[in-house]
Amino acid sequence: EPEVTQTPSHQVTQMGQEVILRCVPISNHLYFYWYRQILGQKVEFLVSFYNNEISEKSEIFDDQFSVERPDGSNFTLKIRSTKLEDSAMYFCASSGGFGQSETFGSGTRLTVV
C-alpha cells in the first residue's frame, strides 16, 4: 500500500536553530499538507500546498515557517528560528484530490531545547 514517508523520525534542536522536516508524499497525489500535534493536544493544520504553491495556511504558519517542493517527490517544511513552543509532532499528509481523505506520514517528533 502506498505510504507517505517522513524523515527524520526524531529531531532535537537548539532554540534559534533552523530545522527542515522532509516528506515524500504518495507519488500520484496532488495535494500536500503539514499538521502539527503538541503532546496531548489536538491536531492543528499548518499549511496546504497544491500546484506548486500554498493554497491555504493557518495563523500558526507565520513568517518563521516555509514549505517547498524542491523536486518531483519531496515536500519540506522549514522552521527558520525554532522556539521552545515549536516542540511537537509534525505530520505530513497527501491526498489525491480536493476534499478526499488524507494519508498521513508517521511524523517527525521535534524537540526544541
Add this chain to the structure above:
Amino acid sequence: GQNIDQPTEMTATEGAIVQINCTYQTSGFNGLFWYQQHAGEAPTFLSYNVLDGLEEKGRFSSFLSRSKGYSYLLLKELQMKDSASYLCAVRERGNYQLIWGAGTKLIIKP
C-alpha cells in the same frame, strides 16, 4: 466560530458496541472525517461522510446529520486493538484545511 466537540474518554468491553459522538459548528460544510490514532502514531483514515445518512465499512460505521451538526462513529465487535483515540475532523466549504476535534480516547477492557 469553529467548534468540534467529542467526549474526552470512553470505556467499553471487548466484543461490545460503542458509539462515539461528534458535534460541530463551522462556517459551511464540505465533509466530515473520522480518523483513528494510536498513541505516538499518525492518524489513519476510517470514514468520510458528506451526505446525511449512514456509511458502513466492516465493523465501523459513521452517521451524519448536517441539519443537526452531528455525527457518530459506531464500532462493533470491539477488539483490544481498537483501543485508540478517535478523531472527528470537518472540512469547511471552499477550504483545504481540516478542523479537528480533540479526539475521544477509547479504552477497551477484557
